[in-house]
Amino acid sequence: MSRRAQPLRLGPGPVVRTVIWVVLGAFFLIPLFSMLEFTLRTAKPGVYSFDRWAAVFGGETTRYDRVYQGLGNSLVLAVVTVAIVLLVLLPTIVLVELRFPKLRRLLEGVCLLPIMIPAIVMVVGLAPTYAVVTSVFGSGAWTLAFAYGITVLPYAYRAIQSNVAAVDMTTLSEAARSLGARWGIVFWRVLVPNLRRGILAASALSVAVVLGEFTIASLLSRVNLQTSLLLVSQSDPFVAVIFALLALVFAFVLLFVVDRAVSARRRVAKGS
Amino acid sequence: MSALETAPRLGSTVALEGLVRDFGGGAGLAGFSLAAEPGEFIALLGPSGCGKTTALRSLAGLERVDSGRILIDGRDVTDEPTNRRDLGMVFQSYSLFPHLTSGQNVEFGLRMRKVPAAERRRRALETLELVGLHHHADRYAHQLSGGQQQRVALARALVTEPRVLLLDEPLSALDAKVRVQLREEIRRLQTELGITTFFVTHDQEEALAVADRVAVMRAGAIEQIGSPEELYHRPATAFVAEFVGLTNRVPGTVSGGVLAVLGQTVPLAAPAADGPVTAYLRPEDVLLAGDGIPAEVLTTSFLGALRRTRVRLADGSELAVQHGARDLPVPGEHVRLALSGTPVTVAPEA
Numbered sequence: 001m002s003r004r005a006q007p008l009r010l011g012p013g014p015v016v017r018t019v020i021w022v023v024l025g026a027f028f029l030i031p032l033f034s035m036l037e038f039t040l041r042t043a044k045p046g047v048y049s050f051d052r053w054a055a056v057f058g059g060e061t062t063r064y065d066r067v068y069q070g071l072g073n074s075l076v077l078a079v080v081t082v083a084i085v086l087l088v089l090l091p092t093i094v095l096v097e098l099r100f101p102k103l104r105r106l107l108e109g110v111c112l113l114p115i116m117i118p119a120i121v122m123v124v125g126l127a128p129t130y131a132v133v134t135s136v137f138g139s140g141a142w143t144l145a146f147a148y149g150i151t152v153l154p155y156a157y158r159a160i161q162s163n164v165a166a167v168d169m170t171t172l173s174e175a176a177r178s179l180g181a182r183w184g185i186v187f188w189r190v191l192v193p194n195l196r197r198g199i200l201a202a203s204a205l206s207v208a209v210v211l212g213e214f215t216i217a218s219l220l221s222r223v224n225l226q227t228s229l230l231l232v233s234q235s236d237p238f239v240a241v242i243f244a245l246l247a248l249v250f251a252f253v254l255l256f257v258v259d260r261a262v263s264a265r266r267r268v269a270k271g272s
Numbered sequence: 273m274s275a276l277e278t279a280p281r282l283g284s285t286v287a288l289e290g291l292v293r294d295f296g297g298g299a300g301l302a303g304f305s306l307a308a309e310p311g312e313f314i315a316l317l318g319p320s321g322c323g324k325t326t327a328l329r330s331l332a333g334l335e336r337v338d339s340g341r342i343l344i345d346g347r348d349v350t351d352e353p354t355n356r357r358d359l360g361m362v363f364q365s366y367s368l369f370p371h372l373t374s375g376q377n378v379e380f381g382l383r384m385r386k387v388p389a390a391e392r393r394r395r396a397l398e399t400l401e402l403v404g405l406h407h408h409a410d411r412y413a414h415q416l417s418g419g420q421q422q423r424v425a426l427a428r429a430l431v432t433e434p435r436v437l438l439l440d441e442p443l444s445a446l447d448a449k450v451r452v453q454l455r456e457e458i459r460r461l462q463t464e465l466g467i468t469t470f471f472v473t474h475d476q477e478e479a480l481a482v483a484d485r486v487a488v489m490r491a492g493a494i495e496q497i498g499s500p501e502e503l504y505h506r507p508a509t510a511f512v513a514e515f516v517g518l519t520n521r522v523p524g525t526v527s528g529g530v531l532a533v534l535g536q537t538v539p540l541a542a543p544a545a546d547g548p549v550t551a552y553l554r555p556e557d558v559l560l561a562g563d564g565i566p567a568e569v570l571t572t573s574f575l576g577a578l579r580r581t582r583v584r585l586a587d588g589s590e591l592a593v594q595h596g597a598r599d600l601p602v603p604g605e606h607v608r609l610a611l612s613g614t615p616v617t618v619a620p621e622a
Binding site: 174181185190193 | 332353354356363367371380381384
């Protein structure tokens with residue numbers, strides 16, 4: 001009796017894959033569970049309680065207002081930073097790709113530069129710049145977004161560029177132009193829908209970076225989530241860990257949701 | 273019957289006058305001029321880097337020209353952007369918008385012209401029906417084969433009833449059988465709709481098969497333009513003779529308006545000065561005959577209804593001979609050759 005030929009499968013088998021999943025899962029989840037366990041501790045060893053969580057979210061005390069202020073600032077910063085990425089970086093990448101392909105390397109170099117410059121060094125350069133920023137835009141925490149727009153560049157650029165490389169933007173835009181589309185329509189109706197995956201990934205990464213940023217905010221004397229957590233942690237380490245845990249879970253869920261949304265869209269497109 | 277099928281003839285006159293485009297390294301245009309009549313199907317044929325795609329892209333407005341004029345229906349559109357030229361274009365690479373279905377792709381041009389949704393849908397389906405894909409209106413590009421994608425791209429280019437249809441090597445990514453089917457379909461639709469069409473290709477067989485006129489290009493300009501028959505039988509230059517169809521280069525002598533070659537005299541395709549020349553002989557104009565010059569068979573290939581045989585003459589030069597498939601020369605066999613007497617193109621010996 002002949003056997004049906006099995007397709008050649010590369011990569012690890014199911015056992016190895018399970019082991020990899022477990023190890024990686026433990027790597028990410030053990031710190032999170034440790035943080036959770038820490039926040040649930042009481043004065044008595046082995047006894048746990050949600051009292052601290054209730055106190056933080058119960059609204060009965062003003063002790064945590066500074067953290068909420070920091071959280072609010074960070075969320076505003078995240079939105080403004082994503083806006084900067086989408087309004088400045090995305091059109092620039094598209095423009096370079098379509099009209100100035102010779103500048104691709106230069107743009108890549110400029111965008112990757114911030115990852116090589118330590119935040120502390122960047123702040124030395126940013127400090128005098130922010131004297132001007134403050135005189136023009138005031139000293140609101142949201143102005144940090146101008147600096148964050150630079151710090152997220154490497155992540156956002158890579159996310160968008162990997163999508164751009166997978167799409168023949170030149171032919172798509174030329175096809176749209178030949179059908180009567182103006183440049184604005186080419187961008188919004190043809191290019192953006194096909195760069196959705198990169199745009200979502202860039203946005204999610206930018207949010208994650210902004211929520212975790214400390215150095216620039218601290219050295220430029222602005223309040224964001226991380227600086228406020230540091231401040232609170234000096235009097236109440238438990239609440240600092242609660243917010244740090246929530247920020248991590250939020251970033252994790254955000255990336256997960258974006259990934260699922262993109263995958264689901266891809267599945268619908270392929271399955272229909 | 274669809275709206276497009278009952279539409280009046282859509283062809284426009286197109287004139288490209290002295291187009292110059294210098295890229296500083298080939299593939300540009302060097303005084304390219306061409307005039308197309310309404311409804312004419314013109315193929316731009318030439319080797320890589322001859323400027324054929326640049327000429328098409330200039331007509332589309334996708335490439336600017338350094339000088340020269342582009343007129344459609346007598347109106348100068350040289351400085352008009354692509355989206356205002358009212359053209360349909362099919363590209364070499366697959367160009368369907370991946371996030372839209374076939375139907376939505378075809379509707380795109382109508383949407384840009386603000387056609388109401390119901391009419392848009394109806395016209396898109398009618399045009400997809402023209403290319404035999406109305407049942408695939410809800411499919412995305414990745415759910416279609418290469419040939420189907422190019423058919424949808426053709427429907428998308430035609431649905432707006434453009435003044436000129438531009439085809440930039442639309443068949444080159446397809447396999448041989450689909451390529452032949454689709455080129456015949458393109459020709460059928462073009463004839464039915466009467467759209468003035470420019471078709472860029474490097475495949476001479478494709479150009480000769482579909483076009484009313486073929487423009488053979490070289491170094492950014494047209495070397496010769498004419499019907500496929502003219503180009504094949506009366507090539508104006510050595511370049512055209514060699515590029516279009518298979519050709520044997522044989523030394524000969526022109527004297528008194530006739531050519532002496534391979535021991536025979538034959539008429540000239542175009543007048544030439546007396547003296548030594550290179551004659552360009554088509555394989556089908558060299559016959560296996562009982563009383564001609566002697567040659568030895570080297571190889572022979574079966575081509576269906578025909579057979580092509582390579583022979584070596586006494587002086588060591590080689591010739592390709594095309595003959596009926598029923599003649600079966602054997603390698604090593606001694607045969608004799610004669611010329612059919614068809615007028616021959618010559619070039620002065622270098």
